[in-house]
Amino acid sequence: MKRRTALVLALVPLLGACAAPLPVPEPEAVPAVAPAALESVQVDRVLTDLHAVLDDADAAGVAAAGAEDPGAARTAAVDTLGARAYGPAEQIRQAQYLLAATTGADALTTIPSGAQTVVDPATTTWPRVLMVVTDPSEDLQAPLLLTLVQEDPRSAYKLWAWERLFGGVELPATTLPGVGSDPVPADGGTATLTPEETIDQYVDVIAHGTESEYFDGFTDTPLQQRIAEQRSAWSAAVGQGTFTETYQPLDTGPWALATADGGAIVVGGFGGLTTLTLADSTLKVADPATTTLLGKDTITKNLNLAWTVTVAFSVPPAGSTDPVTVLGAEYALVAASGE
Template sequence: MRRRPQIAALAAVVALLMTACSNPLPTAMPEAEAVAPPALSAVQSQAVVAAVGSVLSTSDKALDPAGLPARLTGPALAMRTAEYIRSTATGGAKPPTPLPANEATAVIPQTDVWPRTMLVITDQPDDLSARRVLVLQQAAPRDQYKLWGWARMFPGEFPTTAALTTGSAVLAADDPDLVVPPSAILSQYADVLANGAASASAAKYAGDTFRTAIEANRTQQQALAAEGGATFTETYTATDGPVVSLATQEGGALVVGQLSTTSTITAAQGGTLTNSDPFSAALAGAAPTTTLVRTYTDVLVFYVPPASAGGQVVALAAEQILTAAAVS
C-alpha cells in the first residue's frame, strides 16, 4: 500500500517531464537590415518589364494610346502617344519605336520609399538598332511600375553597377561626391547644348552622339530657314530635376533626366511656312502659317564620375521624340 503514493508521484513526475519540456513560445526575430533591400528582385523586375511590354504590344497594334497609362507615365506616355499619332499620320511609314520587353540587365534601387525608379537595359531590338534603356518608376506604393521613359544607348561602355540582389544605392540630388551634382546636370547640359563650347559648363561634359546630332540638326535647320528668310531657334530646358540618381560600382552615378527641346520656325515677315511634315500637322491639328513651334521631349541618361576620380559627365543614352506642335 505504500507504493501507491510513490507510483502516483512517479507518474506525476513523468507527466511533468512530458509537458514541462515543451518549448516556450517562439518570438519573431526579424533580421536587422543596415541597408534597404532592392526594391524589386530580378524576377520581379523582369515581370514588370514583361507587363510593360504586354501593354505596349497591345497598344502598338491598335496604335491606341488609351491603354498606355496602365504601364506608361511621364515622358514615355507622351512620347508613345505621339508616336502613335506619327505612325497614323504617316500611314505606318514611321512606326513606333521598338521597345524590347526583354531585360538584359537592370539597375535596381535600394529603397523603401517612393517613388522608386529603376533602369532596365533591354536586349538589342530586332531591327538591330541600339539597345534601349527603360526607365521604370513606381510613383506610390499602390501604383505599379510604369515606363517613365526610354533612351537609345550610345556606343560605348555602360558603367558597372551593383548586382541585382544587392541593389544600387539611391543618391541624393545634391550628392557632393560627384563631379557634378545630379540636380545641376540637366540644366548645365542644356546650356552646353545651346551654347556649345561657349557654355561655362562645356568642359564638364564630354561630347556625345545626341549632342552632336542636336547641333547638326540645328545648324541644318538654321541654314534652311535662312534660305527662306525664316528664322530657326531652338531652346533646351531641363524638366524638373533628375528623376533618379543611382550609384555605380566606381562611386559614380547614373543620372536620368528629361529635357524639353523647343524649336521654333518663324516665317519671314509677309511670308508663310510650308510644312511637308504630316506628323507636325497632325500634332498641331492645323497647317502652320507663320510660326511652327515643335516641342520635343528628351530623355537622357548620364554617367557622372565621382569627384575623387574626376572626369567628364557623359551622356550614355538619349531619346528625343516630338511630342507637341503648335502653329500659328
C-alpha cells in the same frame, strides 16, 4: 495528505513538461544595408507586364488611325499605356501613335523585351528606380536603357523613359541585381555632379553649345550634333522672321542609381520649345513628323514645336576629372502647332 501533496508535486512538473512551450517569432534584425528592392522574379514580372501593356497600347495606338474617332481611340491607347508608362515615355509614345497614322507602326520605337542588364535599387523608400538595358532590337537598333520608376508603394513600376544607347559607349559597372544599387537622391550622391546638376548643366550645354561653361564637362554626342543641325536648318528657313529655342529640364526626374565605383547613372529629361515667327512669307514643312503633328505642311505665320528629350549619363565618382559620359538619348517631337 502529505502523500497526496507529494504526488501532486511530482505530477505538476510532469504535466508541464508535456506541454511544449509555444514557438516565438524570431525575426531577423532589420538589415543595416537595404536589400535589393526587387528580386529577379519581380523584375521579370514587371518587364513582362510592361511589354504586355506596351503591346496592347501600341496595337490600339496604331489601329486608332483607322478608327471612327481617331482622337478618342488614341486617348484610349494612351490610357492603356498609362498603366505602365508615364512622364516623357508616355508623351513620346503618344506622339508616336499620332505619327503612326501616316507612317504606320514604324513610327513606334521598338522596345525589345529581352534584358541584358538590370540595375536594381537597394532601398526601402520611394520613389524607386529600376534601370534595364535591353537586348539589341531585331531591326539592329541600338539597345535601350529603360528607366522604370515606382513613385509610391501602391503604384506600379512605370516606364519613365528610354534612351537609345550611343554606339561605343560602355555602361559603368553596377553591383549585381541581387545585391542592388544604392539610389542616388536628386541632389546628392558621391559622384562629381548630383543628378540635378548633371541635367541642368547638360541643358545649358544643349542650349548654348560651345559657349556653355559646362561644354567640356560632357562628352560630345550625336544628340548635340543633331540639335545643332536642326537649329541651323530652321534659322536658315525662317529668313527674315525670328527663331527662338528654349530648353528646360522636365519636372520629373532626374533618376539616378549608384555605380559600383561610386559614380552614378543619371537619367534625366528636358523639354525643348522651338518657336518660329515668319515675316511675310510662307514656309513649307518637309519633315513628315512635323507635318503629321501639325496637320498641314504649310505655315504662314508661326510654328511652335515641342520636343521631349531624355538623356542618360554616366557621372564619374567624386575626385575624377573625367567628363560626364552621355550614354544615350531619345529625342522626339511631341507637339507642333502653327498657322
